[in-house]
Amino acid sequence: TRSSRPQRMLAHVKRHAARGDPQSVIDAIDYFCRHKEWAMNVGDEKGTILDSVVCEVSPGAVLELGTYCGYSTMRIARLLAPGARLITLEFNPANAAVARQVIAWAGLEHKVQLVEGSSGDLIPQMREKFGIDSFDLVFLDHWKDWYLPDTRLMEELGLLHKGSVLLADNVICPGAPEYLAYVRSSPRYDSRYFKSHLEYTYVEDGLEKSVFPGASAGSRP
């Protein structure tokens, strides 16, 4: 059967990127998506915003929702301090298989825990199965109408602490209107929009960075 776009992307990485060199893998994927086949990686322009937030937070524990081919997984993992942990969730086994190989080609597999399954099922298992108490940074890039329910789930499970940062891709295109309305209106978040463009295009898109000031915020005085 015909190969998939993620498989063709992986083949391009193996042909053009140097093993153990995350930047060359990132650059190869950006080249592939810009000049051969568009794909829904966060991309280079929004990627630099992602990088700056990761460096600012310098997280000990990161959760990524929606691995896809592992592009943003690599962007985050390459900036993590020794001992910091990145857990990334992906429910499509074919995408997970490609992502594992992309992450391994970059030599970042020891920094990443790629877990196959749906966020709704796996988020409640973070403590018992992965020994995670709370996340310093969450990157939301999975199905857009799951951003809000998964955020509510993380709140209810106490997986966000004072200062935890939620960074959401695509809040304009394709858009996550309910999520955006929630984080921008809730007294529980200090939210800021980073204007950019949809990956590899001139269409407007952006990232929303929302800091969780703590469960006490927004409660009755």
Ligand SMILES: O=C(NC/C=C/[C@H]1O[C@@H](n2cnc3cncnc32)[C@H](O)[C@@H]1O)c1cc([N+](=O)[O-])cc(O)c1O
């Ligand atoms: O639709 C988009 N992203 C959805 C991402 C989906 C990826 O996350 C997984 N997933 C989904 N819910 C999941 C729940 N749990 C685990 N993995 C999950 C899917 O198996 C897929 O690998 C998108 C679309 C455009 N676009 O221009 O159209 C641009 C973008 O940047 C995008 O991110």
Ligand SMILES: [Mg+2]
């Ligand atoms: Mg996206």
